[in-house]
Amino acid sequence: MLIKRIYLKNFRNLKSVLLDFNSDLNIIVGDNGQGKTNLLEAIYYISTGRSHRTSTDKELINFSEDDNSDNKKLIIQTKILKEDKLNQKLSLQIQGRDKLFKVDDKEVEKISDFIGKLNVVLFSPEDLDLVKGGPANRRDFLDTEVSQVNPYYYHQLKKYEKVLKQRNNLLKEIRYNSNKDKSVLEVFTDQLVSIGSKIIKKRQEVVEKLKILARLHQRKLTDNQENLKVIYDPSFEFENIKNIEEEFNEIITKKIDKEIERGYTLIGPHRDDLILEINGYDIRKFGSQGQQRTAALALKLAELEFMKSESGEYPVLLLDDVFSELDGIRRQELINFIGQRIQTFITTTDKLLVEDIASDEDKYFYIKSGKFY
Ligand SMILES: Nc1ncnc2c1ncn2[C@@H]1O[C@H](COP(=O)(O)OP(=O)(O)OP(=O)(O)O)[C@@H](O)[C@H]1O
Numbered sequence: 500m501l502i503k504r505i506y507l508k509n510f511r512n513l514k515s516v517l518l519d520f521n522s523d524l525n526i527i528v529g530d531n532g533q534g535k536t537n538l539l540e541a542i543y544y545i546s547t548g549r550s551h552r553t554s555t556d557k558e559l560i561n562f563s564e565d566d567n568s569d570n571k572k573l574i575i576q577t578k579i580l581k582e583d584k585l586n587q588k589l590s591l592q593i594q595g596r597d598k599l600f601k602v603d604d605k606e607v608e609k610i611s612d613f614i615g616k617l618n619v620v621l622f623s624p625e626d627l628d629l630v631k632g633g634p635a636n637r638r639d640f641l642d643t644e645v646s647q648v649n650p651y652y653y654h655q656l657k658k659y660e661k662v663l664k665q666r667n668n669l670l671k672e673i674r675y676n677s678n679k680d681k682s683v684l685e686v687f688t689d690q691l692v693s694i695g696s697k698i699i700k701k702r703q704e705v706v707e708k709l710k711i712l713a714r715l716h717q718r719k720l721t722d723n724q725e726n727l728k729v730i731y732d733p734s735f736e737f738e739n740i741k742n743i744e745e746e747f748n749e750i751i752t753k754k755i756d757k758e759i760e761r762g763y764t765l766i767g768p769h770r771d772d773l774i775l776e777i778n779g780y781d782i783r784k785f786g787s788q789g790q791q792r793t794a795a796l797a798l799k800l801a802e803l804e805f806m807k808s809e810s811g812e813y814p815v816l817l818l819d820d821v822f823s824e825l826d827g828i829r830r831q832e833l834i835n836f837i838g839q840r841i842q843t844f845i846t847t848t849d850k851l852l853v854e855d856i857a858s859d860e861d862k863y864f865y866i867k868s869g870k871f872y
């Protein structure tokens with residue numbers, strides 16, 4: 500999968516940018532604060548329908564006051580090329596509270612029809628949170644990955660979030676008013692269990708594939724020194740995944756009194772986690788910074804391979820400021836892996852760090868104050 504061209508208007512400090520990309524390497528060079536990550540963020544946004552840095556769309560709209568317009572329109576447009584040789588045009592507009600997604604100039608009604616057209620994997624310094632941060636980071640990692648190649652999963656997740664919220668509100672109401680009719684709670688519990696079980700099943704299946712790939716990458720990146728183990732850690736123990744719905748239902752039914760007491764849902768995929776071990780110990784607690792970073796990278800490369808196996812095509816790889824953080828071996832291994840097969844965007848403040856990857860001047864894009872020159 501390739502991005503051939505991008506057009507941006509009023510996206511952060513990228514007020515007006517039109518770029519044609521290479522099918523292999525695209526290296527974005529510029530000093531701190533010039534707009535390198537902004538470009539990757541725009542690509543990430545048109546792929547996933549959200550930013551990796553903010554949940555507030557308004558922050559993305561250019562805030563400079565030099566053109567006196569207080570209702571600016573943000574535009575991201577891309578032309579992509581898939582394996583089947585068909586071009587596709589994806590575009591997105593945000594103005595005030597309005598958001599419009601288009602595929603080949605036709606508006607799409609559901610964002611789930613948009614997500615998955617262009618697949619990307621982003622690796623940035625913040626991805627250390629994937630290892631060091633709380634469980635939500637790891638759930639989000641799994642969900643983003645699966646959603647891109649499986650719109651149905653994305654749909655189920657959204658439904659689950661909605662039911663969870665409704666159920667939690669009801670639990671709180673019952674806590675304050677014990678006379679409240681509990682039959683509605685049963686309806687929400689049934690829905691939660693039914694959708695939640697599908698999510699758990701899919702996550703388990705995905706982790707089974709991911710753990711093999713991640714282990715392989717960690718070994719490669721560390722010259723066979725480190726064995727990474729990825730373990731799915733669901734919020735409740737079950738005996739047989741085939742009967743997950745029954746088991747989930749049984750356990751949650753036993754917990755209902757406690758849930759009413761607390762006012763929220765105690766078990767379900769919203770409380771899943773992944774355990775990450777290297778050579779037998781938990782790297783969240785005992786790993787060095789470099790080991791944690793490498794594990795995060797190994798997981799991301801595993802994600803890339805997973806998406807290729809699901810969709811038949813490699814996604815686009817976005818590497819934000821990654822090379823300055825890796826030692827020589829790890830950097831070389833990463834370069835070997837990317838090879839010529841994967842369209843890759845690399846940002847760097849220092850051209851010297853990447854010169855051994857590409858000597859060809861065509862691969863470089865220079866940016867200053869939001870303008871490419
Ligand atoms: N909504 C916005 N409107 C205009 N400018 C913005 C907006 N949001 C962020 N910026 C500007 O974008 C710049 C940051 O861009 P970006 O994060 O892409 O930098 P970078 O080139 O990746 O730098 P670094 O090397 O430090 O990571 C800052 O100067 C910031 O003021």
Ligand SMILES: [Mg+2]
Pocket residue numbers: 535536537819820
């Ligand atoms: Mg940056």
